[in-house]
Amino acid sequence: MSRFTGRVAIVTGAAGGIGLAACARFASEEALVVAVDLPSADLDAAVRAATEHGSAALAVGADVTSSDEVAGYVAAARDAFGRVDVLFNNAGIEGTLASTVDYPEDMWDRVIAVNLRGVWLGIKHTAPAIIASGGGAIVNTASVAGLQGSRGLSAYVASKHAVSGLTKSAGLELAPLGVRVNAVCPAPIETRMMRSLEASMRPDDADEARKTIAERLPMQRYGEPEEVAALVAFLASDDASYINAALYPIDGGSTAGR
Template sequence: MGLFSGKTALVTGSGAGIGRATALKFAADGANVVVSDIHVDGGEETVSMIHQAGGSAMFQRADVSKAADVAALVAGVVDQYGRLDCAVNNAGIEGTIAPFADQAEANYDAIMGINAKGTYLCMQAEIRHMLAAGGGTIVNLASIAGLIGFPGLSPYVASKHAVIGMTKNAALEYGKSGIRANAVCPGGIDTRMLDSLADQATSGAQSSAQMMDPLHPLGRIGTPQEVANLIVWLSSPEASFMLGAIIPVDGGYVAQ
C-alpha cells in the first residue's frame, strides 16, 4: 500500500519534465493520476509509462488558459475517480528573451495566460471541489523567477511572482477548510524549458548545463525528479503543517 493509495492526483503540464516526474512519483506511491497537457503525445506517453510500471492513470487534454477546458478537466477527474485529493499546477511556458521595453505584447499575453491565469483558473476549480469534499492539497509551480528578477524574462518573472501571491492568498483563505496550498520554486532544472532558454541566450553555443551549472552553488542544475520529490512530499500527510510555504529547490541559487 502506497502513501497515496486510494487517492487521486491531478498534474497539469505532465507530458514531460517536472510534471511527468511528478505524475510518475505519485503513481509509484499509489495514487490514481490524471495526466493533463496541451500536447497529447507527451501526455499519453506519461500515462503509458505509469501503466507499464503497474500504476493507475488517465490522460485528459486541457489548455489551462481556457476556463472551459479547466472546468472539464476537474470534472473529468471526479467523474473518473470520484475524488480529487492532490492538485499540482505545473503547466507553464517560458516565452522569448528580450529587454523589458522590447517585449512583445503577444509574448506577455501568452505567458501570463498560461502561467498566471492558468494557475488561477485551475486553483479555483480545484478549491471548489476540495471545499465540497472536505479538503485537499495544492502545489503550484512557481520558480526562483518568482523570488528574484532575471533580465530578459520580465513577463515570465511577472507570471511567477503572481503564482506566489496566489498561493499565499489561497493558503490564508482556505487553510482552515482543510486545503493546504504551497508552492515550489525550481532553479535551473534539466528540462526542455531550460534548453530553450539556453538556446535563446547563447544562440545554441552552450547547452543548458554549460550555461547554468556554474551559476548554482551546488555546481550543477537539478533533475525533474528532485523537484518531484518535494512536490509529492508537500502533497502528503507528512507535510501536514506546511501551509502557504514558498520553497526554493535550486541548488542554493537564491542563497547567493
C-alpha cells in the same frame, strides 16, 4: 512509501519534464493520476509512467488558460475516479528572451495567461472538488524567478512572482476549508524549458550556455525533474500537514546568495 493510496492527483503540464516526473512519483505512491496537458501534447509517456507503477491513469487534453477546459479536467477526474485530493498546478511556458522595453506584447499576454491565469483557474475549479472530497493539497509551480529577478525574462518573472502571491492568498483562504496551498520554486531543471532558454541565450553554442549557467549554481549542476517531484509529493502528502501558503526553493542553494 505509499502516501497517496486511493487518492486522486491531477498534474498539469504532464507531458513536460517536471509534470511527467510528478505523474511517476505520485503513481509510485499509489495515487490515481490525472495527466493534463494541451490537446496537442503527447500524454502517452505520462500515462505509461503511472501504469508502470501499477496505478490507474487518465489523460485529459486541456488548455489551462480556458476556464471551460479547466472545469473539464476536474469533471473528468471526478467522473473517472470519484474524487480529487491533489492538484499539481504545474503547466507553464518560458516566453521569449527580450528586454522589458522590447518584450513582444502578444508573448507577454500569453506568458501571463498560461503561468498566472492557468494556475488561478486550476485553484478556482479544483479547490471545491478537493473540499468535497474531505480536503487535500494544491502545489503550484512557481520558480526561483518567483523570488528574484532575471534579466531578459520579465514576463516570466512577473508571472512567477504573481504565482508566489497567489499561493499565499489562496493558502490563507483555503486552509480553514482543509486545502493547503504551497509552491515549489525550482532553479534550472533538466527539461525542454532549459534547452529552449539555453538556445535563446547562445544560438551559436547552447551547450556553452548550459555550462555557464550550471557553473554559477552552488551545486554546479541543474536539478533533475525527479528531485522536484519528490518535494511536490512531500508537500502534497500528509507529511506536510502543517505547511501552508509557503514557497519552497528547490535550487541547490542558489537563492541563498552568491
